[in-house]
Amino acid sequence: MENLNLEIITLITGVILVLIGIWGLLTQKNLIKIVIGFTLFDTGIHIIMVSIGYVKNRTAPIIDQSVNINDVGNSVVDPVPQALVLTAIVIGLGVTALMLTYVLKMYQKRKSLEINNYNDLKW
Amino acid sequence: MVGPIYIIAIALGTAFSLGFFKKANSNFSFAFMLFAMAFMTFISGQWLYAFLTQQQETIQIFTAGFKPPFSISLQMGLHESVFLSLINIIGLLAAIYLYDQFREKGVQMMMVFVLLFMGLNVVIMTRDIFNLFVFLEIASIATAGLIILDKSINATSAGFKYIIATAIISGILLIGIIAIYYFAGSLFINDIIKLNLIYVKGGAVAVFLVLIAIILELKPFPANGWALDVYEAAHPGIGAIISAASASAGIFVLAKILPIVGDSGYYIIGLIGIITFLGSNLLGLKQDKANRLLGYSSIGQIGLLLTIIGLTPYLGDKTLFIAFGVLISHALAKAGLFWLAGIVNSEYIKGWAAIRRNPLLLVLMGTFIFALVGFPPFPSFFAKWELIMQLANNDKIIWLALILIGSFIEGIYLFRWFGYAIKEKNEDLPEFPIKLNKVIPVSIVAAGLYLIGYYTGLAIPEAAIINYIPLLFIVIIFALDFLPAYVKNSISIIGLAYYSYTIIPAYFENDMLRFIFVVIFLVGGILTFIAGYAYKGKRRGFYPVALIMYVGLVQIIQAENLLQFFFGWELMTAGSYFLIIRGKKSMAHALSYMLFSMGGAYLILAGFALAQQGQMSLSLDVLSSLSNNVFIIISLLMIGFLTKTATLGLHIWLPGAHGEAESDVSPMVSAILLKAGVFGLIILLTSTIKNIETVSIVYILGWLGAITALIGNLGAAFQEDAKRLLAYSSIGQLGYIVFGLAMMTHLGWLTAFTYTINHFMYKAILFLTIGAVVLRVGTHNMYEMGGLIKKMPFAFIAVLIGIIALAGVPPLSGFTGKWLLYNAVILKGWYFQGAIAFFAGIIAFLYLFKLISSIFLGQLKDNHRNVKEISIWFIIPIYILIIGLMIFAAKPELILQPMGDIIAQYFPDGRLNWDGGLATTPIGNWHGTHIMIIIGVMFMLLLTWLVVLSRKAQKVKQFNIVYSGERPFTPETTHISYNIFAGYNKALGFLVMPWITNFWNFMSDIIHDTAGFVRRIYSGNGQTYLAHIIIYIVVVYFVFFN
């Protein structure tokens, strides 16, 4: 188990989530499940992002009692991916809200959640 | 100057404040939003102005008070300012256009609209890769919001497909960006570029993910079904924004991240681009819905842009110019077309026939179509020219060919659509309201196309010498289109006369060869315009397009370099297309004319490109110093020119186009226009006379010419339609000209010139006369005419003289040609080909007899009892031409002697010897004046003799004959000359079976069926589209990265 560091485990988890998300996106016929597929995909990416910013045996990039103010550079993990993931999460939230709203509207109009029932536009 | 950061501040401030006015006065909120858009446009515009005129340096804008890479920075340079200005102007116009929608739908959509443009602005300026991601997301989400503007079920489901597809794409982008951060330790693009991540293990994959995500945002074929659905379902005003503004920003982003990818990216992008360009245009062929068709075309154009970016290593410093020309034409024209779609409000392209209720809209549509296809004077024309030249210079022949093929396919559906707009029946189509706020934006982008086109032209030295004043004259004529026809007719005649006055004398002094053609074009133009006085009303649109053709023709003559020649050639094609499509049933014929012309033009373009390869010059002289690919170049150019001379195989457009044209247009497009092809051939052959390859090519050309003469004449003999008969006859006559040129001897060329002049005169006479008759009797069908000799004696005499000349019977000038032809053939020794040509000459008698007998002789039809002589306005030009014909017949030496001197420069041997009026060849002699006198005297004697003989003859009136109470209902079965040559048809009819038409139809069917089959990949299922995206990523990855 020596090679399996924390960040590797989370990274692999993230990748697997991404793949599961894509699988859901491509195989599920229910619109809501497709949206769930997307959120899995998105969450997977967020986990990947956080894993990439991790530095072994360090703490969160917040200067409090656990961090030596004179040696911050050697005691915290990378704050950048954490900042980016915050942005990404918010964006993902916005996108998910929109998807669900569109699904809701589609359902209201046609009373169906099957993606196969929305093939009017083609060729 | 106002800093670019205020673009963000203004847009956001506006969007956030709009919330205050939620239910309040929507006009006020609209004005507020419009002000914000105007201010953004102003900021970008002033920077563009500064960069263009004041040597402004590129600036970096730091945020948060720190320098990059620690903070996000923006950049404002020339390129940024160009793109920002383009996008913001489109945004401003789009806002005006969408006024009604915004008012109706409320304030939220205005917020979304402003934020979309803010997103696009930042996407262009930012130099931080994660910031790029964030603002791309803003743009995507805003777009998804605008798609559902009308809340219909289709729009909503298209919006869902869009949002889920872009979400996946940005997820991929995000993975790439975070990986790039891991490998580069920075998000600042300038830093990342320096690191050459592509050589780092894993780094290459990260870069690939970013690249492919950006490419997917640009909707590459075939992973673009989601975008097509959006184009179809969204409001056209939104389609315009996606196609014009968002796609431009996407292209800029691609260019921005390209340095990260390094040189290896070019190949991928080029390949993806060309596949998209070809694939998208191919599938567009089967599309009959306007918005979706525009979607296909948009994606195709972006594919072309990707191709251009991918070809950067070969295009060098021309890349920017080319990409700019294509992009600006695409953006403005596509925005204009989408906006028009919103005005016309017809789902299917056939319904666009409604657009001609408003001529201005039709003109605007034409502007956009021609700009998209790349006609002059639009920026795309010059861009395409440079593109093809550069590709040839770098020996990228396959790329060159593929780009031309793609453009051709795009032309097919665009011109089909335009044809529907001009010609498809529109009686029962709904009228549509025309609102000023919708028409103004469309007009502005159209004006922009002309203006930018003019300035792009100035950027190329060879194009800068083009004389735009005649085009300005056309604009004025167009502006005066509301005046009655006779006024415009006079102005046009004066214009052409002045034009002739300024240029013809110089050619007469220096260049007899060009003199002949310029006289045919300009004097012919004036004469045919005289006939125009016969038309009442306004004749909307006729004069500008006719003048475009004439200006184009003269440009061809005046051209000093290849670009100028091609400019004139395309102008001429455009003008003649409009002339042809004016005819009654001309929709299909005009399309086929346009397709052959476009195909021909592209061959000529390719030929020119190969010819100038390595010669560092675009002068026409390059044709005379060809060294590489000579055979291919000559063949390409020759086939290109032969499309205009309607030589066998390329002739199927002609009968319909000439036959259905208006009465005074037929002579324009027949007697005059076809000579452009002849002129092209002459330029080509005189230049390549020394090339050994010419010998074998002209041998084939000779056979082609002879067979064309035969088939053309045979076709004419079996026609029942008078104008189609003349049209087929033109094919035959042009066959003689080509045959004469192909002999490559002094006499052969003299023959060709004689035929050229003759054909101009007698075909003009015949078409004008028959056209005038048709105007009186209201039918083209000869079996519905007859006995008109007494009603129209002037017409009869004109036709009589015309057919005597055409038949080559002494004493008229047709005999001059024939005599020369016989001599030339015998001296050349082309007996087989000569025999075919002679035989064709005999067949000419058949159709000419049929023409005059069935129209003027025999029984007068009941309903023609009151017809009058043809209009005086036709008689004048006809008799002027007859006088010319007589002079040429009696005194051929006046023209043929100086012509001989010219030809002797190229073919000094075997000249025709002149001794006063007596022409001598090694095998005989002939004197035009003497023959004229002898035949004239014989004619008078015979006439007198006949008059004396028939003094006592009883005149039988028509109604002396009794019909036995029967009235014939089918005029054709009672007309003596109907199917008069049935016997010949049995013997030779197989020669005129529509083999060639069938061949072209077969080709067309194959292409359309392929398109119909392939486009089924767009199943309409959002999930399938997602699968396309993922498969696309994986496939591209494994093809290029392993």
Place this chain on the structure above:
Amino acid sequence: MVKNSLIFIVLIGFAVLLADLFVGFNGNTDLNTLANHYAVSGPEEVGSANLVTAVVVTYRGLDTLGEVTILFLAAAIVSFLLKVEAGASLNRKLRSTSEILDTASRILVPVIFLFGIYVFINGHLSPGGGFQGGAIIASGLVLMLLAQPAKEVGHKLITLVESISGISFVLIGVAGVLFAAGFLDNKLLSLGKFGTIFSAGVIPIIYIFVGLKVGAELSGIITNLHENQNEA
């Protein structure tokens, strides 16, 4: 089945791609230059104890502005799409909720709101910030709507908060251009004493607006979805 196996193959292909991407990844042992700069000079330059906040609000302030904009966009589009057209009321049928939930929510909701405000006010000192605080406030609203489905939430108030806080955010940014070194510059106000509530320049102020704005936007989305729901 053929289709699913095809998808499976494509997924494997995609997995290979991701494997290629991360094959060299073995965790970090040190900060890169950029992160090190943030860690070492951040406290001094920005004055925020929470380095993530320093990056989010100041160094990458433009991203945050974009983020807020995205939420704003989403809220606007949701409200546009789900707007109940005048006259065409949905005739909602809602189940009544239990007494326990109702009572508990009355106690909890104010506390949740308060907690949300605490989180965004202390965004520069402790974990959390405007987005987190805003989300907490919105979650309070969710609880409220679950407990009292028939309750009408004032759209006007939401819009007002949303707009005012958004404009203020932009104005602070512009003030940075006018009075300090650039858009969204933090040193518009003095950095104060490190580690106290009134420190870190304009960060707390921005985070208050972000918190209010996010809270308002999420609430807007939730109320819109809620009003369209129809349990029968």
